[in-house]
Amino acid sequence: MSKRNRRRTPPRPTVVFDFGGVLSAGHDPVPDVHELLGGDGETLGAALWAERDAYDRGAVSPAEYWGAVAAAVGVEQLSAQEISEVQEADNRYFLRLDPAARALLHDLARNRVRLALLSNASEAFGEAVRRADWFEAFTLAVISGEERAVKPEPEIYEVLLDVLAHETGGVSIPSSILFFDDRRDNVEAARALGIDAHLWPRNGEQHPEGTEHGAEIARRVLTERGIPLD
Template sequence: MERSRSAVQAVVFDIGGVLSAPEGAVPQVAEALGLPVDAVGPAYWGPREAYDRGGALADYWRAVGEALGLDLVGARAAELDDLDARRWGALAPRSADLLAEVSQVAARGAVRLAVLSNAPASLAGVVRASEWSEPFEALLFSAELRAAKPGPAVYAAVEQALDLPGDQLAFFDDRPVNVEAARARGWRAHLWTGADEARAQLVRLGVLDG
């Protein structure tokens, strides 16, 4: 049965904390550096926003290293960045199950899929090369947009890429501020609390069968 024009036509997912594990790459980076996670976390996250907005790989890892009293440059920075991107780009198991189900619906042409993620260019490359991203029609990353959630420009970019109004978009993100910004544009935005709850939301929206 054809859905009405006001029904959800596309599902938009965040990556970190939604499709991938919430702890991200911090534990792996800490292990690679031989340091406690609690010590690495603040150094990792401090300069991250600038990196997600398109900052240089070398600048980001140099800043992380300076905060830790380490010299993270050159090949060492490149190795850590590859580890970081691959960890963020790996699907969490329950998210993978949900995505497989939604992808089957997309394959029938019943819904379209998109990613909207605050993420650096290296993660964008890993995602585009991944098998799991193949069903996605649009992959939008803050580093490439030079703008990040919750700023309005990134939401407008999704609407433009899909040529859909906000009320036809379902969106899942793990940060309340990003969800509220999407709702302000009329998106059917939901705070991600787990794949099971997200599936229930997609059933209520008519995207998945109960």
């Protein structure tokens, strides 16, 4: 066999994005939820985030989560319709894509780059994501609420690797995955497994002057890795 035939074909890269604060335009749904539930905004915000980890890991139901948030501002009980409305408000907020992130997705999709989501989010949000028009560009989504594990726990990254291996009909090579997340601990956990992970400054927050937008950081990294964007 010639040396040429013995060469291993480089693995096809996969670009994986977090959602909140990376693809989404912002990371604070509290004002939108406050419009429906009322009460003190700071109290509502504290309750929303205090309970969020359990909701994102699938440990509590929508009724339990939104019921706890509502109770914090004096709303004793939510009907099924009210729970649905609050969840939809939360979904709508996060599904507003950042313009620069949307443009990046467009360029990647146009070049047929394999895309995936890896997000700490509820099952309800996972369903909403898959209904979004832009999700057609994605091969898959790994949602923490569906997997009962959240970043930065190793288990959810292992789920991603397993799903990608299934999609490709072989073994998923961590170094062929480029991952962008707005939390440093999530990035470091991914790197510990060999994933090519990078920090994306959170959309919708103030950053020191001169901080690049995450989409610009991603474009530079992707170009360095030989992934087409033209």
